[in-house]
Amino acid sequence: MTMNHSVTEFILFGLTQDAEKQKAVFGVFLIVYFVTLLGNFLIVVTIKTSRTLGSPMYFFLFYLSFADACLSTTTAPRLIVDAVSQRKTISYIECMTQVFAAHFFGCMEIFVLILMAVDRYIAICRPLRYTSIMSRRVCVVLVILAWGGSCIHSSAQILLALRLPFCGPNVIDHYFCDLQPLLKLACMDTYVINLLVVSNSGAICMVSFIILLISYVFILCSLRNHSAEGRRKALSTCSTHFIVVIMFFGPCIFIYTRPLTTFPIDKMVAVFYTIGTPLLNPLIYTLRNTEVKNAMKKLWCGKCDQLMNDAWGFKCILP
Incomplete structure (x- = not known):
């Protein structure tokens, strides 16, 4: 494995270099992060302690909220601290750890959203066999597979990152360490690695999104045989899930399916799925x-x- 230690730390450019805007970034994202942790904590504790929320849907929602809190924690604290710090540095090891954690919990969220869609499909399209198919044991196995798949994905990402030699400059034009901005700093031809990143992260996002769309199409088609009240309840639940899917997958597809291309707007799009979505998920799942x-x-x-x-x-x- 090729590793170059001439660069031992990176400088995170952040969202802005304007002093006044940095103060606004600090205040806004401190509040957002606090509300995100509070909202997801309330959902996790409520589901864990409530006897009425024992269905597979809430079992998966528990892990979605957990992944949301961890994904936000991977990026938000660094953004908040750097907004008021004079020296916005991150060590090489911390940077690689952040790459791994961001992709691990982001991928975990993708897989849990798929499990929630599968759960709704079986509940609506196979109601008589729902309890036997989605047993507690099956749900636990599915979550374990989601954890395992996330670990495989993030391990592949970090292995690609570790192969990059860095000779300088060391300024990352982002607010957290991710492969795309790191590739721009590498002292090598990154064409092949960039294609591998797209085929990994981009493929997971696109394939998962297509699977989710297909599942919702089947659900909508099956609702024709349900009563008006059944259709209303099913549509209410599925619309909630679909809103979350669009909010998360839209930015991810925009970021990770473009080889060899970065845009200035990428940072704001990344804010939406790493910090915004974890904030909105608890509100959507509780208010609706x-x-x-x-x-x-x-x-x-x-x-x-x-x-x-x-x-x-x-x-x-x-x-």
Whole structure:
């Protein structure tokens, strides 16, 4: 494996070099990151402790929220700290770790979204066999396979990154380490590696997106045989999932399916799927899901009630 240690650290250019805009970046993304962690934490704890959210859909939603929190943590803290730092450096090892983590949790989110679509397909198109097909054991095995697939993908990415020799310059025109901006700094012909990146990340994004679209087409076709109430409930659930799919896959396809090309807008597009989507997912799945909202009210009202009774003798009442 070819490794060149003449560059031991990189400088992250960030979203902007304007001092005033950097202050805005710090404030906005600090709030966004806090809300993202809080929202996904509430979903994870609610699903883990609620007896009413035991279906496979919420089992997969648990891991989607976990992947969202981890994906945001991979990139957001570095962006926030660099916005107020004079020296925006990241070591070579930290950079490679960030490449691995970003692709691992991003790929994990892709696979979990596929599992959620498969779950909805079986629930709507094979309702009589749903409980036998999507048993707890099957769901656990599917999640393990998703973890394994994510590890294989991210390992392939980091192996490509480790083969890149860096002789200088060392300024990464991005707010986190990713293969595309790193390829621009490599002291070698990166044409083949770039094609490998596209065939790996780009293929996963495109194939997964096509699989998801096909599954939703089958679901929509099968709804013709359902009652009006059944169609309404199924469409409500599937529309929520489809919104998440579009928000995540749109930017990913834009970034990872273009060989040998980068655009200035790439950084803002990356913000959307690494930081924006993890923020919006909890809002979408709670605001549009009555079961999750009721479970949250029951759980957190109970804790609020207990705290108030212990401290003041008050009761917490939620609608």
